[in-house]
Amino acid sequence: MSHRLTLNRIEPVTHDTHHLVFDRPEGFEFTPGQAVDLALDREGWREEARPFTFVSLPGEAGLEFVIKSYPEHDGVTEQIGRMTPGDAVLIDEPWGAIRDEGAGTFIAGGAGVTPFVAVLRQRLQKEGALEGCRLIFSNATEQDIILRDTFEGMTGLQTEFIVTDQPDPGPGVMAGRIDRAFLKDRVDQEAGKFYVCGPEPMIEDVTEALKDLGVEDDRIVVEDLD
The missing domain is CATH 2.40.30.10 (Translation factors)
Known part of the structure; x- marks a missing residue:
């Protein structure tokens, strides 16, 4: 309809x-x-x-x-x-595979962060704080970061902003890429989901890196690519 x-x-x-x-x-x-x-x-x-x-x-x-x-x-x-x-x-009617499946790490690239906005807002509304939630958000440059103030203002949410095309970003932003080396010390083997959304090549690369680091398939939440 x-x-x-x-x-x-x-x-x-x-x-x-x-x-x-x-x-x-x-x-x-x-x-x-x-x-x-x-x-x-x-x-x-x-x-x-x-x-x-x-x-x-x-x-x-x-x-x-x-x-x-x-x-x-x-x-x-x-x-x-x-x-x-x-x-x-x-x-048309709504669709999508990304939904709230519990606290975890939200990994986004560019406009791929938008599904996480409502998910995090709903969790914050229900729980009062986003304890156990982390947002890792990659963009080309610092000026491309969408809703930075909104995310930084969400109680309990840990935020990490990373840029790929700006060697010397400002405070609170790091230069680099979300790859296996970056994720190695950010993967909790015991608990939490990993939500991934962004350009298709990024989803594939991050998903592969997570699996290589021992994250099981049922802990990775991605959008349908078909």
């Missing part, structure tokens, strides 16, 4: 990322971590659906997304970044 959403508000999050708030259809339900296929409701774009994840919670009035634009692609995300209140989009 398709739903038409009207944009209520759009505001910048980073230099190329926007927070969008839409109205919510009556009876529309989803689980934190889920996504929808979204298309612009305008001529020439209705068949160009792309997956985006909710950052809002099921009990909230609107449906919210944080979407990174890629102007060089001359595509859907570029158009989304130019939307204004009153514009509309079309979405």
Whole structure:
């Protein structure tokens, strides 16, 4: 079933990322971590659906997304970044494999952090603190870090920000990559899930590194790649 959403508000999050708030259809339900296929409701774009994840919670009035634009692609995300209140989009029913399966380590690359926003927000709402949760978040540069203040303000959440294309980042950010060497001292063999989301090559590399470090398949939560 398709739903038409009207944009209520759009505001910048980073230099190329926007927070969008839409109205919510009556009876529309989803689980934190889920996504929808979204298309612009305008001529020439209705068949160009792309997956985006909710950052809002099921009990909230609107449906919210944080979407990174890629102007060089001359595509859907570029158009989304130019939307204004009153514009509309079309979405299908929610889907997704990432859901809250308990405390653990959340490993994200770029816009792949968005499924974790609602999952962590829900856990914080229920538990009052994110004890036993760590976010490892990789980006190209420091200015690309999405919702840094939000994550740093989540009670109990340990945060590690890492950048790949900036040799000398500012305080609280390290340069490097999330590889086996990086993960070696961050893998708890006794407890906790490992949630992984980002570009497909990153998901594959991180998953392989975790398994090589002894993490069992049932402790790794990733999005379906099919």
